[in-house]
Amino acid sequence: MRTPSYWFTSPDSLDWRARLLAPLGWLYGLGTARRVARAGSGYHASVPVICIGNINAGGTGKTPTTIALAQRLISKGIEVHIVSRGHRGSEEGPLRVEEGRHKADQVGDEPLLMAAFAPTWIARDRVKGVKAAEDAGAEIILMDDGFQNPSVHKTLSIVVVDAVKGFGNARCIPAGPLREPVRAGMKRADILLSIGHSRAQAKFVQDWGGEIACPHSSAQLVPLQTGMDWQGMDVLAFAGIGLPDKFFATVSDLGANLLRAEALADHQPLTEALMKRLEVEAAALGAQLVTTEKDAVRLPDSFRRRVLTVPVRLELLDWDVIDGAIAEIMAD
Known part of the structure; x- marks a missing residue:
């Protein structure tokens, strides 16, 4: 069996902090094993x-x-139903997510996005969420x-x-x-x-x-063809997802001129203040604001028509x- 090269060449593997924290990592893994x-x-x-x-x-x-x-x-x-835990701040559930009725801060951005494709439930207690989906005919x-x-x-x-x-x-x-x-x-x-x-x-x-x-x-992940011509467009892209650099690379690959990339925390609230700051910065650059589908569901209503979205599909x-x-x- 080949030993992963990351163990030798990854900066993390050579980082003294990773070695120092290794015993805590071992305990974390042990805790996961006991739970599983x-x-x-x-x-x-x-x-x-x-x-x-x-x-x-x-x-x-x-x-x-x-x-x-x-x-x-x-x-x-x-008949497919999706069950999600939501995220911190979302309702306890079990609750069926409805696009026109709920907002991201109530149910979570990912469940709100998934609800556009299949009946989606959130529940902090996963058993209750699964039972709700069963009862609904999944x-x-x-x-x-x-x-x-x-x-x-x-x-x-x-x-x-x-x-x-x-x-x-x-x-x-x-x-x-x-x-x-x-x-x-x-x-x-x-x-x-x-x-x-x-x-x-x-x-x-x-x-x-x-x-x-x-x-x-x-x-x-492949960008969905929407008819938008990105070639040569000056953009300020922002993303609050797990790996924002992947989104920024996608925007560049579409041919847009990525003048600025703002990496936000995963699920970060897109407040009016934050969006106004980004809008001012984009205006100063002469750039169009661009974000992900997941971030778009968290946009304040007043900004939904002012920010372009790059949808992707697996x-x-x-x-x-x-x-x-x-x-x-x-x-x-």
Whole structure:
């Protein structure tokens, strides 16, 4: 088995802080292992539950994966419901998210975005969320995140990873980016989905292929064709997502002149004050404000027509692995 090169060449792996914090990371991983060990007592739903999770903390592409999978299942005539925890500040639930009725600060930006594609529920208690979806007629439930949460039995677990970042320095929080060790997570995963361009995919397999103990699929995020001509447009882009640099690269790849890139905290509230500051800066540069779909749902109403959005969709290179796994669980 090949030892991941990140362990030798990543700046994080050589950082004295990561080495100093390694014992705390080991304890964090041990705590995750103990929590996951209680999975046998989890609630067994009457319909299949597909978990779209990760072992990295932060953004890996779970939301676009959930949307892509929901669209795939719906195209096959399957009644799909999504269950999410929401985020800090959102309602306790279980609550069905409605686009025209709810705002991001009530239900979370990701659930609000996903609700445009399939019935979506938020619930701090995942069991209650799953039961609400069951009662509403779901034939398959997509559980957004929760791979390390043992309260609900997962029929199928898809672990999502960014192919560029990989598993970082392979250490657990706070010494690294992981919620649990790679090998432990891969043993429980049914499918690994890596997201990134072809060069990143090749590097990911080179570095981490020896740790992957489950079927592996790959995908990439592709801008949705909306008819907007980005070529030569001067823009100020801002993003409050897990990996904002990926969005900024997408904007540049579309041909826009990225004059300024503002990386915000994940889920950061887009207050009137913040948006006015960005608008003033954009005006001084002669630039158009641009953001992500996920950020767009958090915009104040007065700014919705003044900010352009770059929607992206997940494209799997091969659906066979996921289609086959879903066919199996539907046949049981």
